Amino acid sequence: MRKSIKKALAMLAASALTLTMLAGCGSTASAPAASSPASTPASAPAEAGQDEPAAPSGDPVKIGVLVADVSGEEALGFRSYYENYIASNYNVQLLYTDQLEDAAGERAAIEKFAAQGAQAIISFSSSDRAMQIETCADNELYYAVASGMLDDAQYEQYKSNPWFVGQVGPSMDTEFEAGKAMGEYFKQKGATKIAMYGAFIPNPMHVYRAAGVLVGLGATYGGASDKDAIVGQIFGDQGIDVSKVTADGVELVAYFQGFGDTTTDELNAAIQAAPDAFLSVGMATTFFTQQLNTAGIEFSDIDSFTSGNAEAMANGKLVYLAGKYSSSVGPIFAAVLDAVNGNAIRDAEGNALSVSQSYLVATDSATFDKYFTADKGDSPIFSKDVLDTVIGADVSYDDFVALVEADRS
Amino acid sequence: MAKTKIAAPSAASYRRRQMLITLLPLLALGVLFAALCAVVSTKGYRLDMYLEIIFNEGVVLAIVATGAIFIYTLGSFDISLGASTLFSAALGVQTYNATGSLPLMILVIFAVAIGCSLLSSVLASVFHIPVFVTTVAMMSVLSAIAAQIITTYGGALGGISIPGEVVKPLDKPWIKIVILIAFAALCVFIFNFTKIGRRQKFLGGNPVCAQLTGIDLNKYAIIAFVMAGLGVGIGAFLTLVYTPSVNTGTASSIGMNIIVAIVFGGMPISGGARSRIYAALVGGFSYILLNNILMLLIEGNAGYGISQIISAVFFLAVVYVTGINYRTQTLPR
Numbered sequence: 001m002r003k004s005i006k007k008a009l010a011m012l013a014a015s016a017l018t019l020t021m022l023a024g025c026g027s028t029a030s031a032p033a034a035s036s037p038a039s040t041p042a043s044a045p046a047e048a049g050q051d052e053p054a055a056p057s058g059d060p061v062k063i064g065v066l067v068a069d070v071s072g073e074e075a076l077g078f079r080s081y082y083e084n085y086i087a088s089n090y091n092v093q094l095l096y097t098d099q100l101e102d103a104a105g106e107r108a109a110i111e112k113f114a115a116q117g118a119q120a121i122i123s124f125s126s127s128d129r130a131m132q133i134e135t136c137a138d139n140e141l142y143y144a145v146a147s148g149m150l151d152d153a154q155y156e157q158y159k160s161n162p163w164f165v166g167q168v169g170p171s172m173d174t175e176f177e178a179g180k181a182m183g184e185y186f187k188q189k190g191a192t193k194i195a196m197y198g199a200f201i202p203n204p205m206h207v208y209r210a211a212g213v214l215v216g217l218g219a220t221y222g223g224a225s226d227k228d229a230i231v232g233q234i235f236g237d238q239g240i241d242v243s244k245v246t247a248d249g250v251e252l253v254a255y256f257q258g259f260g261d262t263t264t265d266e267l268n269a270a271i272q273a274a275p276d277a278f279l280s281v282g283m284a285t286t287f288f289t290q291q292l293n294t295a296g297i298e299f300s301d302i303d304s305f306t307s308g309n310a311e312a313m314a315n316g317k318l319v320y321l322a323g324k325y326s327s328s329v330g331p332i333f334a335a336v337l338d339a340v341n342g343n344a345i346r347d348a349e350g351n352a353l354s355v356s357q358s359y360l361v362a363t364d365s366a367t368f369d370k371y372f373t374a375d376k377g378d379s380p381i382f383s384k385d386v387l388d389t390v391i392g393a394d395v396s397y398d399d400f401v402a403l404v405e406a407d408r409s
Numbered sequence: 410m411a412k413t414k415i416a417a418p419s420a421a422s423y424r425r426r427q428m429l430i431t432l433l434p435l436l437a438l439g440v441l442f443a444a445l446c447a448v449v450s451t452k453g454y455r456l457d458m459y460l461e462i463i464f465n466e467g468v469v470l471a472i473v474a475t476g477a478i479f480i481y482t483l484g485s486f487d488i489s490l491g492a493s494t495l496f497s498a499a500l501g502v503q504t505y506n507a508t509g510s511l512p513l514m515i516l517v518i519f520a521v522a523i524g525c526s527l528l529s530s531v532l533a534s535v536f537h538i539p540v541f542v543t544t545v546a547m548m549s550v551l552s553a554i555a556a557q558i559i560t561t562y563g564g565a566l567g568g569i570s571i572p573g574e575v576v577k578p579l580d581k582p583w584i585k586i587v588i589l590i591a592f593a594a595l596c597v598f599i600f601n602f603t604k605i606g607r608r609q610k611f612l613g614g615n616p617v618c619a620q621l622t623g624i625d626l627n628k629y630a631i632i633a634f635v636m637a638g639l640g641v642g643i644g645a646f647l648t649l650v651y652t653p654s655v656n657t658g659t660a661s662s663i664g665m666n667i668i669v670a671i672v673f674g675g676m677p678i679s680g681g682a683r684s685r686i687y688a689a690l691v692g693g694f695s696y697i698l699l700n701n702i703l704m705l706l707i708e709g710n711a712g713y714g715i716s717q718i719i720s721a722v723f724f725l726a727v728v729y730v731t732g733i734n735y736r737t738q739t740l741p742r
Contacts, residue, residue, distance in 0.1 A: 102658040102659045112459070117455075127658065130654075131573065131654060
């Protein structure tokens with residue numbers, strides 16, 4: 001027994017030693033800057049005294065990044081752009097969270113970043129953005145939403161908060177338009193039998209995209225043909241009721257939604273209906289590419305420019321992709337850096353940025369490669385040269401909007 | 410041939426060993442706390458902030474796990490506690506949004522939490538199936554209903570919430586400490602100073618023998634689930650105090666973390682005479698401390714996976730260490 005206790009104590013001691021060793025091997029990040037720029041309110045930018053981007057010397061600007069997805073190819077693309085391109089071109093240190101699952105995780109992550117001396121937060125996580133803004137304000141951290149938008153009421157509530165830098169990403173209107181353009185593409189192509197995948201409706205993004213697809217196909221839903229009425233009904237139905245879809249010359253022969261591994265029967269039924277095209281409002285390229293390629297059914301998706309989608313478009317049946325590209329998160333980084341440097345960009349009323357960013361659309365491999373391969377290299381779409389045009393003291397709200405909304409196709 | 414005489418351990422040495430093994434989880438908590446302080450200080454981060462964050466991360470787990478000790482003592486198992494926390498919080502939010510009444514919201518949270526817990530117990534009694542089977546079913550049902558409520562009423566936000574200012578005044582460490590101490594004291598009293606705790610340990614250690622002596626398993630199972638429900642109710646309320654919103658991922662990890670916390674606290678999952686209330690408190694905070702230390706030490710994309718592996722190794726090590734105590738030739742006293 002005594003021997004066993006000795007073993008147990010030895011194990012505890014070994015554990016402690018292991019921790020100590022890990023401490024020695026861990027990051028040797030420098031201590032937070034003694035005078036954190038984050039303590040300077042945005043309302044007094046001149047006092048920060050930095051007109052130019054942070055020079056690649058001295059203490060780096062620490063920016064915490066909240067992520068809810070740590071394995072998706074789109075998320076990894078964003079991360080690669082920040083860690084490999086942005087971090088090597090600007091004097092910044094980007095601190096990433098693990099996969100955040102709920103609002104409590106988001107709040108704890110923000111507070112930990114504050115404890116680590118971060119000066120700003122860029123959020124890819126959306127469990128509770130109102131709480132994120134309030135937590136950042138409490139801890140005097142600048143906050144920005146990347147690749148997404150607050151809902152209108154939340155934006156109105158927080159737009160004058162000096163710590164809220166802004167948001168750049170597809171608005172719900174942009175989501176609707178992306179779906180509409182997809183529907184129109186296939187209608188013009190002559191598709192008459194359509195199968196549709198609603199992804200994770202009632203996720204608002206997917207609801208708006210699905211409503212857009214129906215409008216693009218020239219369909220009505222429950223007798224309604226305008227965006228708001230269709231969106232309201234889809235939210236109410238928690239999906240699309242095929243019996244409520246009416247369209248001249250186009251028939252919705254199958255519809256389903258949900259995770260790919262739980263919808264095998266629905267997918268097979270959709271394939272059996274022999275549609276001319278399979279329209280997805282998200283995630284089909286993740287779940288169904290192989291089956292749709294095998295069945296020889298042309299399909300589309302709203303996703304991102306990834307290697308998997310490049311292969312599906314080059315050698316499979318993916319014929320339409322509206323997607324985000326890795327460097328699309330560049331402008332919001334520039335806005336955050338401006339805010340940290342005391343040059344926060346506000347609109348004429350002094351409100352936070354809110355700029356909708358459109359998807360790029362590829363319908364052939366050449367176009368796809370232009371957005372995918374080129375954006376991954378040393379000269380991404382939002383390169384340092386491009387971003388530097390909106391980093392500095394003299395950048396106006398209009399300059400920033402023009403940069404984001406410029407045609408990148 | 411000379412006979413080897415095996416001397417029985419004296420009562421004093423047995424008590425010393427028991428004491429030492431009993432203190433091991435506390436010792437480990439102390440080591441982890443010291444390690445965290447060392448790592449945070451070495452990196453130049455703010456220790457005061459880290460300690461508050463870790464307390465906030467651990468308090469809900471510690472409270473829910475403390476309530477769950479009563480179930481685990483019976484040798485039973487409840488995997489639905491996370492889903493129950495989510496469901497209670499979701500209905501609490503809906504109640505506040507419908508009535509604007511904070512007391513009513515709290516009442517609903519506790520009623521739902523205890524009700525869900527009791528339902529698991531009653532279903533098991535009625536259908537004569539193991540309790541953990543009903544809790545697996547309850548987990549699915551409660552998660553699905555909560556998800557339906559959240560997605561239906563959450564709209565474009567993807568979650569439901571109450572105004573932050575309603576609960577912000579309660580988001581103070583001292584309030585949470587008082588709640589934690591009060592609930593732990595209640596549990597210690599019931600567990601250690603009433604016949605409920607003794608009989609539950611007996612039922613967990615040897616259910617056949619206990620029932621033959623006239624102890625009603627169903628009665629003590631119901632009491633255990635009421636206590637667990639109380640812990641879930643407090644946990645759901647403190648979850649809303651920390652973040653006044655609920656989405657489908659809220660409290661999703663609590664169910665599994667409770668098991669880890671109880672093991673880290675030095676209590677056998679099989680329950681019985683070696684069950685201890687403080688195991689949940691010690692284990693809950695030890696687990697949170699360990700996670701945070703690993704997160705600080707292993708940065709980068711691979712950090713999460715490596716942290717999980719190291720946590721698993723620690724888990725096995727603790728099971729081994731605590732297991733030493735069970736392999737004695739002497740019955741527990």
